[in-house]
Amino acid sequence: MAKALLELEDVTARYGPVSALHGISLRVDEGEAVAVLGANGAGKTTTLRAISGTVKRSGGIAFAGRSIVRRSPESVARAGIAHVPEGRGTLTDLTVAENLRLGAYTRRDRAGVREDEQRVLGYFPRLAERRSQRAGTLSGGEQQMLALARALMLRPRLLLLDEPSLGLAPLVVAEIFRIVRELNERDGLAVLVVEQNAALALDASARAYVLEVGRVAVEGDSARLREDVAVRRSYLGY
Amino acid sequence: MILAFDWTQLAQQIVIGLASGGVWATLAVALVLIYRSTGVINFAQGEMAMFSTFIAWSLVNHGFSYWAAFVLTVAISFAGGVAVERAVIRPVERAPVLTVVIVTLGLFFVVNGAARWIWSPETRSLPNAFSTRPISVAGVAFSISDLGTIAVSLAAVALLWAFFRFTKLGLASRAAAVNPDASRLVGVRVTWMLALGWGLAAAMGAVSGMLTAPALASFDQNLMQPVLLYAFAGAVLGGIDSPLGAVVGSLLLGVLINLIGTYVNWVGTDLRLPVALAVILGVLLVRPAGLFGRPMETRV
Numbered sequence: 001m002a003k004a005l006l007e008l009e010d011v012t013a014r015y016g017p018v019s020a021l022h023g024i025s026l027r028v029d030e031g032e033a034v035a036v037l038g039a040n041g042a043g044k045t046t047t048l049r050a051i052s053g054t055v056k057r058s059g060g061i062a063f064a065g066r067s068i069v070r071r072s073p074e075s076v077a078r079a080g081i082a083h084v085p086e087g088r089g090t091l092t093d094l095t096v097a098e099n100l101r102l103g104a105y106t107r108r109d110r111a112g113v114r115e116d117e118q119r120v121l122g123y124f125p126r127l128a129e130r131r132s133q134r135a136g137t138l139s140g141g142e143q144q145m146l147a148l149a150r151a152l153m154l155r156p157r158l159l160l161l162d163e164p165s166l167g168l169a170p171l172v173v174a175e176i177f178r179i180v181r182e183l184n185e186r187d188g189l190a191v192l193v194v195e196q197n198a199a200l201a202l203d204a205s206a207r208a209y210v211l212e213v214g215r216v217a218v219e220g221d222s223a224r225l226r227e228d229v230a231v232r233r234s235y236l237g238y
Numbered sequence: 239m240i241l242a243f244d245w246t247q248l249a250q251q252i253v254i255g256l257a258s259g260g261v262w263a264t265l266a267v268a269l270v271l272i273y274r275s276t277g278v279i280n281f282a283q284g285e286m287a288m289f290s291t292f293i294a295w296s297l298v299n300h301g302f303s304y305w306a307a308f309v310l311t312v313a314i315s316f317a318g319g320v321a322v323e324r325a326v327i328r329p330v331e332r333a334p335v336l337t338v339v340i341v342t343l344g345l346f347f348v349v350n351g352a353a354r355w356i357w358s359p360e361t362r363s364l365p366n367a368f369s370t371r372p373i374s375v376a377g378v379a380f381s382i383s384d385l386g387t388i389a390v391s392l393a394a395v396a397l398l399w400a401f402f403r404f405t406k407l408g409l410a411s412r413a414a415a416v417n418p419d420a421s422r423l424v425g426v427r428v429t430w431m432l433a434l435g436w437g438l439a440a441a442m443g444a445v446s447g448m449l450t451a452p453a454l455a456s457f458d459q460n461l462m463q464p465v466l467l468y469a470f471a472g473a474v475l476g477g478i479d480s481p482l483g484a485v486v487g488s489l490l491l492g493v494l495i496n497l498i499g500t501y502v503n504w505v506g507t508d509l510r511l512p513v514a515l516a517v518i519l520g521v522l523l524v525r526p527a528g529l530f531g532r533p534m535e536t537r538v
Contacts, residue, residue: 073423074428085420085423089417093417103424105406
């Protein structure tokens with residue numbers, strides 16, 4: 001059995017008085033791609049935010065064997081978790097190059113950073129063309145690519161992706177998922193991806209969790225869930 | 239009539255205006271820094287600068303040369319600005335804007351009171367920062383002091399710009415000011431970036447205060463209050479969210495006020511400020527975001 005990189009045990013989270021997660025347990029193994037599916041409001045985004053510390057949470061969250069449940073978002077990032085949030089969180093006032101430099105903010109190895117910048121721009125040639133442009137002038141798809149590229153600059157051990165397909169053209173979405181899969185399969189980067197588009201996410205992951213109102217309703221191998229007509233009908237809507 | 243126009247006088251008045259404007263620009267940049275990161279006008283910025291100036295006065299009184307005191311005061315003020323943010327602003331970081339504004343108003347009185355308590359309210363003076371001799375450039379006599387003031391203010395602003403533009407820390411603080419949530423996700427310690435901003439603002443204020451005081455025969459604890467008003471006007475003219483705007487706005491304002499005072503006889507000295515403010519109002523009616531300010535823009 002592979003080693004667990006991230007383990008959530010009975011995690012709850014709340015926005016002020018409103019409880020959004022009612023005890024979620026899930027795990028992501030070293031180098032594994034895992035999808036979190038479910039309807040709007042099921043708690044997918046909140047699950048990612050609980051991990052990165054951008055929402056008030058309690059329960060057990062262990063990353064690489066250490067509890068991170070009390071850590072601030074900046075400290076979680078420093079531990080090696082890169083969160084690409086919903087709405088991308090690109091810094092629109094900064095240029096593409098500055099966004100990438102900022103992504104490597106916590107790193108001290110200058111040579112490695114420069115190398116990674118070349119590698120990341122290799123994944124996204126369109127960003128290379130727009131290096132000195134302000135991020136706010138990019139198209140939605142380019143901004144999503146930039147968000148992903150910036151997250152990679154952290155050289156994370158785990159990538160959290162929130163709805164990477166949201167509002168993007170199918171071709172762009174396919175491109176982004178192709179790169180995510182490549183990162184996972186070739187570089188062994190562990191990925192936890194939240195998606196509305198279940199078919200897409202199941203294709204790109206080895207295992208999946210289906211959430212329903214803040215709880216895990218179904219979990220299993222992505223290949224099996226894809227074939228399970230009952231699961232598809234009741235939870236995934238396709 | 240045109241032939242009789244005194245170009246020498248115009249050049250001299252422009253330089254005098256740039257010198258005042260440069261001093262305002264350093265404080266205006268401090269205001270913009272705080273505005274961008276904390277979202278409010280720091281009403282205490284001028285008083286903090288005054289406090290710094292008194293520190294410089296104490297150092298000079300203890301035998302330091304003006305420039306040694308200058309450098310030391312900038313460093314002390316930076317630390318002081320960081321401390322003020324930690325102690326006073328951090329507790330209200332998540333409070334509504336109005337609360338923070340009230341806190342900076344409170345800070346105004348606390349700093350002013352503290353300066354009165356420490357340095358008893360009597361007038362004092364700082365030695366001249368520059369030679370008092372005039373210097374001739376292209377046949378026109380300028381004061382070395384004015385030229386030096388312009389050079390030091392612009393150098394301070396340029397250093398600050400270089401810090402934000404070329405260093406990783408500067409990049410992180412720019413990011414933290416505009417988008418704190420996304421900055422946290424890449425590991426930026428946003429609250430420390432705020433403190434850093436307050437430290438830099440206090441340091442810029444110190445420069446402004448230490449350039450203001452020597453030009454006066456004497457000064458007291460109200461030293462920086464008019465300067466704060468001019469700096470604020472300059473920052474608004476340039477666009478309150480734009481550091482470049484604050485500099486250009488302040489320099490323009492300095493020249494404008496000086497030229498109006500010199501050439502429009504009925505304005506004289508007393509009406510300079512109201513007339514200048516009327517001009518600013520005119521600009522803002524046409525460009526509400528100021529000369530360099532950007533109206534809010536987003537792309538979905």
